[in-house]
Amino acid sequence: MERDIRGAAAVGQLTEVTAWEAELILNLRLWQDGPNGQTLVWNSYATAFGQKDGRAELLRFERLIAMIDTHMVRPMVRHGVACRCIGSDEAVFANMVRFASDGDLHEASLIATLLVWPAFAEHLALLSAEVGTGTRELVRGHNPARDGLTNSQITRH
Structure with missing residues (x-):
């Protein structure tokens, strides 16, 4: 049986985009990965912006993801959290946010x-x-919430 994998095709590498775009894609993956990933995203925002401003920034991110999930044309496909590749849906997401x-x-x-x-x-x-x-402001400085994600943990898919 054929699987519908539209949106999964690798179209780039995280190392080929700006730091903030890589962070955006990583946050999308972590968020969609569940509660543990969502906690890591929250920690990033809280570390970069403080509790109050971090909560406001995270709420914007949550609303964006919720809107996509609610009104999507088809399910969004993403690569694994530690994957170096950028999938086509992830690239569309990052380009939309960049523009x-x-x-x-x-x-x-x-x-x-x-x-x-x-x-x-x-x-x-x-x-x-x-x-x-x-997200651009989030990556302006060092983000200690990402220190645990090393290259040795990165897999292909």
Whole structure:
């Protein structure tokens, strides 16, 4: 039986994108991995922004993921947390957030239609702009919450 793996094709490596885009993809993977991963994401935000501001930034990220999950065209496919590859759905997600946080909301809205139904694309682009700005700030300094994820733990898939 054939599996539908649209969105899983490896289109790049985490080492080929900016640090904040790699962080964004890693946060997406961790978040979708469950409570333990979500705790790591929270720790990143709390470490970088403090409790209060970290909670506000995390809420934006949560709303973005929840909106995608609620209005997705098809299930989003991701690679494993420790995988070096970037899957095509993850690349779409990162590009949408990058364009939005660069101020190109029209392009981000068009990209969003690859993930969610068109009626929700503009709102998703607006949320993406906020998340992108926050993620860029998140990686400006050292993030000790990621120290445990070493290259020796990275697998292909």
